[in-house]
Amino acid sequence: MRTICVKGVRAALFVSACLSFAVPAVAQSVEWDVSLWGQRRAFTEHVEHLARYVERATGGEFVLNLSYGELSPNRENLDGIQAGRFEMAQFCAGYHPEKNRAITALELPFLGVRTLGEELAASRALYAHEAVVAEMAGWNAHLLMPTPLPQYNLVGGGTPPQDLNWLEGRAVRATGGIARALGQFGAETLSLTATETYDALEGATLDAVAFAQHAHFSFDTISLARWWTTNLDPGSVNCPVVVNIDALDALSDAHRAALDVGVERALDHYLRNYEDLILKWSEVLEVFGITPVTFSDEELANLRAGSADLHAIWAEEVTQAGLPADELVATITAALEAHRQSVD
Structure with a gap:
């Protein structure tokens, strides 16, 4: 309510007249800058979908401006969120585990995650843990949504490996728990970002690359690949989308509601899109003439045997x-069990 007092010129009739009336609130438009990297791909489809949804749901009052590498190097997105240089960003825990140790639990090797749905359930449960929330708050960051990724496998050039002993002394692009798992067999792992990987593989700095399926397209490593491991499955990486807490708190109720609904719709869209990519992967390998490499159960058992030590470390x-x-870890295990029961 606003109150306006009008003093009349005819003092005999009016000393003053005070009129109170309601003034409609003027909608405030909000624009958020969003720091991503590379190019639009399956890895960013949930952010793309979210941007479309919130703009449409708010009649253009809430806009997400997506930038692919223009705002920040990918290793510095969390720092940019803390400094308020942009309002939303995506980052990968394995790029800087010292900054986000709590969520590296999701990057432990051989957690037993089988599907994207399980990865989503485990991530969301861990993101809600008070220790995770507190660690991210130190970066002025709120974990908005996960980026569920499948189990990673290797591509490489040259003669396909016959067994896991091939890893001895080989340079492999891998991060987080995947790097630790492959290191058990003597691999020399390099924690390169996705954008650095093609040049390293082309220049023979790398012998193999651990990526999820989408990344081999997005960063063109598939054009250099001669073989692909079908069942290594050492783990995945965790790459959340975060928002600056101050920016989130400044949203109106209507804009926050649009964001919350948009996240759910964006994740549904993401899962459908990525699962479709996985279904087509075998056809892609055939088209590109890439040899599938399948390891024996005994070899994989040996690889997994060391995971207990890796978890302890x-x-x-x-x-x-x-x-x-x-x-x-218990939070992840409980989330996986609950999800499996819900879909059985």
């Missing part, structure tokens, strides 16, 4: 950082 590091390692 991770737990010690995380505990020393003041985080509840056992609770974080």
